[in-house]
Each structure stands twice: as C-alpha cells, then as structure tokens.
Amino acid sequence: MEISATGRLEVRITAADVGKRVSVRRLGDDPGVVEKFTDTVGVLTSWDNGVLLITRRDGQTIRIAESSLVAGKVVPAAPARRRGPAATYEELSRVSARAWRPVESERLGGWELRAASGFTRRANSVLPLGDPGLPLDDALDAVRKWYGGRGLPAYVQTATGAAGTQEVLCAELERRGWVREVSAELWTGALAPLADRAEGAGVVLSREADEAWLGRYQRKGVGEVALKVLASGPSVWFATVPGEDSPAAIGRCVVDGRWAGFAAVEVDPGQRRRGLATTVMAALARRALDEGASAAWLQVETDNAGARAMYDRLGFAAHHAYHHYRQPAVSGGDRYGSS
Incomplete structure (x- = not known):
C-alpha cells in the first residue's frame, strides 16, 4: 500500500486510472472480524457513482465502495512467469484461433466474427483483438445481428490475467447484461x-x-x-x-x-x-x-482438476484465463439454444 512521508496510508488512484492494474486496501464489511482490512489487486475496470470494480487475475470482479478505501496505488504489471515460454496474449490468441478455424468469419474492425453452425463456442464467438471501429454498443448490435442471421446466439470471447487483455471489456459486457457462461485457461509449456x-x-x-x-x-x-x-x-x-x-x-x-x-x-x-x-x-x-x-499450449477448463494436475506435472503453467460471454436474453424469452 502507498504510505506517505508521515507514515499514513493514502489513496493515490482516481477514476482516471481505469484500465490500469491497481492495489487497494479497504475496510472490511464484517465488524466481527479481527482483521478489519481487505486487500485487492487487479485491473480497475470502472469507477462510477462511488463504486469501484476491480477484475482479478482469475476473472472475478470485486465491487468496492469508494467510501471504504483507505489506501490504493497503481502497480506494475504482474511479474513474468517462471515457467513456460514467453508470449503475449495477442500472439497466443491468434495461434489458438488458427488451430480451431470457423467455417465462416467476417471482420468488424479489429474484431473477428466466427461461426461454425454452433459447433463449440470457440468457433462461434467474436475474438476482439483490437478496436471494432464502432462505439461499443453499435459494435455489439452488429454482432447480435450477424449471429442472429445465422440462427446462433452471440458470444464474445474475452480474457483476464495477462498483460494486454480485456478486463475492461469484461466489465463493460457485464454492465450490459452479457452473461459469462464458461471460463477456461490457456496453459503453455516447453515442448x-x-x-x-x-x-x-x-x-x-x-x-x-x-x-x-x-x-x-x-x-x-x-x-x-x-x-x-x-x-x-x-x-x-x-x-x-x-x-x-x-x-x-x-x-x-x-x-x-x-x-x-x-x-x-x-x-x-x-x-x-x-x-x-x-x-x-x-x-x-x-x-x-x-x-x-519449440513451445506448447493447450486449453483446460477451470473445474477439470485431473487434467490440470497432469498438465502441471508435464511442465505446463497457466498463461491467462479466457471467458465466453453470451448475449442477454431478448425480450419475450431467449430464442436461441445452447451451443
């Protein structure tokens, strides 16, 4: 936590730091707990109406009342992992996308819209690796129309836990009612x-x-x-x-x-x-x-304990988590089935 020259804790973050990795300390909610402070580290995804949203590495979003803050600061990106080959999120996203190609795709600025008649979410979701060239609401409307024209629900694949990922996009989707249906992790290792x-x-x-x-x-x-x-x-x-x-x-x-x-x-x-x-x-x-x-990658769901233990023994380690957000239900009920 940030401590001033007088030894007092200080809040050195503002709403202008949205999108940056921060560390905050707040007063705990339970007065019966001896440890009254709670620390949170993650990406500051929003700061509106006196409430901060911080997305942690595992993708969980923490709501924090501004009035409960006692200290806070911007912190450097997470240190490099000690295992596995060095790679950026964008590199791995493009490599993994090329390994599981859809039958049909279309560009929306820096977004790729992918469809394969509903066979797996990965081949039937938007991969946003840049600016869509439209305001977010307009881009999401275009996404819904594109998938709706193919009789499919709209999904957006996002990520957390790696430099340059889209924690802010996760928060914006959740704010608009998009529902996270499944989370998994991409692991890397030496070949x-x-x-x-x-x-x-x-x-x-x-x-x-x-x-x-x-x-x-x-x-x-x-x-x-x-x-x-x-x-x-x-x-x-x-x-x-x-x-x-x-x-x-x-x-x-x-x-x-x-x-x-x-x-x-x-x-x-x-x-x-x-x-x-x-x-x-x-x-x-x-x-x-x-x-x-020379390098290897694989994807594993977060609840597959057996596979995760095996991959750990083989020298793999988690690089980032990725999530599939499903469009909100349309009025009158959701007319799409599961993919």
Whole structure:
C-alpha cells in the first residue's frame, strides 16, 4: 500500500486510472472480524457513482465502495512467469484461433466474427483483438445481428490475467447484461521435455481423423462442419492408441511456427491412470518438434482438476484465463439454444 512521508496510508488512484492494474486496501464489511482490512489487486475496470470494480487475475470482479478505501496505488504489471515460454496474449490468441478455424468469419474492425453452425463456442464467438471501429454498443448490435442471421446466439470471447487483455471489456459486457457462461485457461509449456517422454511405439499418427478416432472423441454426432473445424490449422496431426474394440486414447495437435497446440486428449475410462494421455501428447510433441516447434499450449477448463494436475506435472503453467460471454436474453424469452 502507498504510505506517505508521515507514515499514513493514502489513496493515490482516481477514476482516471481505469484500465490500469491497481492495489487497494479497504475496510472490511464484517465488524466481527479481527482483521478489519481487505486487500485487492487487479485491473480497475470502472469507477462510477462511488463504486469501484476491480477484475482479478482469475476473472472475478470485486465491487468496492469508494467510501471504504483507505489506501490504493497503481502497480506494475504482474511479474513474468517462471515457467513456460514467453508470449503475449495477442500472439497466443491468434495461434489458438488458427488451430480451431470457423467455417465462416467476417471482420468488424479489429474484431473477428466466427461461426461454425454452433459447433463449440470457440468457433462461434467474436475474438476482439483490437478496436471494432464502432462505439461499443453499435459494435455489439452488429454482432447480435450477424449471429442472429445465422440462427446462433452471440458470444464474445474475452480474457483476464495477462498483460494486454480485456478486463475492461469484461466489465463493460457485464454492465450490459452479457452473461459469462464458461471460463477456461490457456496453459503453455516447453515442448522438448514433453517430446522426450515419447517411447515411439503404440501411437499411430495420421493427418485425418478416421472413424475410430471420432468414435472416441467426446463430442458425439460429429458432422461435416465439425470435421472441417477439427481438420483446420496450419499442420494438423491426430494421434490414436489402438485398443481391442476402440481406441484406448486419442489426441490432436496443430503445429504453427514455434507453437504446438494440443486438444481432444481423451482416454477410454477403463484405461485411465496408465499414462496413456501423456503417451499421446509425447508422440505428438515429438512430431511437432521435428517440424520446428519449440513451445506448447493447450486449453483446460477451470473445474477439470485431473487434467490440470497432469498438465502441471508435464511442465505446463497457466498463461491467462479466457471467458465466453453470451448475449442477454431478448425480450419475450431467449430464442436461441445452447451451443
């Protein structure tokens, strides 16, 4: 906290600091608690009508009454992570977007509107990596019309927890009634240590997802649109560990320059805890390394404790969280189904 020359705490932030990373101390709400102060660090996303909104690294928005502040200051960006390759949010967003391409897309200034008949939110959401060229309300109206014309609900993919992300956009969407439906994290790690785990046997690599691979894939009823999305990317590989009646494990990897992105790593429930997921990823990593990649990324939902523990053991670490905000319900009820 900021302390003056006289030793007193001071509030050295104002509404002009919206969009900056701040650290504040406020009086606690519970008079029965011995520790009467509460500290919060995050991006100051708004300061209106005597209320501050601060978005923390995990995406949670904290409401703080201005009258409760006892200290506050602008703080530097979070220190660089000690694990994983250095990368900006924008670089990783573009790489991950190229690895999961929609069937249809259109530009709205620096925003990309993506659609794939509702197959996954990632392929059916706006990726805002710049200025849309319109006031925010007008841009969101254009987004709703674009998706509505395709019979889809409008989603905006935003992020928190990395320099240059869109905490302010998250707050603006929430203020307008957009609902965060799902949050996940993008993790990064070095590729070579993972590739070194490859044993070279038992994993079949292919450029196409065959019927056996699709039979193990968790999304059932995969149609033509889904196949196009799965096959999209600069250099796509599918891995299969054959089983007696169906694959024991599968995985997908997209090689894009220095990056290798992993997805769809799934194991037969009866074959789990045998290291098959690691075996699949290692074989894909070895192929990606041969193609010149050196860094790895993957996406994992925040409530998938088992996968997160495995990726941590493999040397991955969270880079940022990303969120999908769904348009508010239209008057008379929401006419769109889940994506």
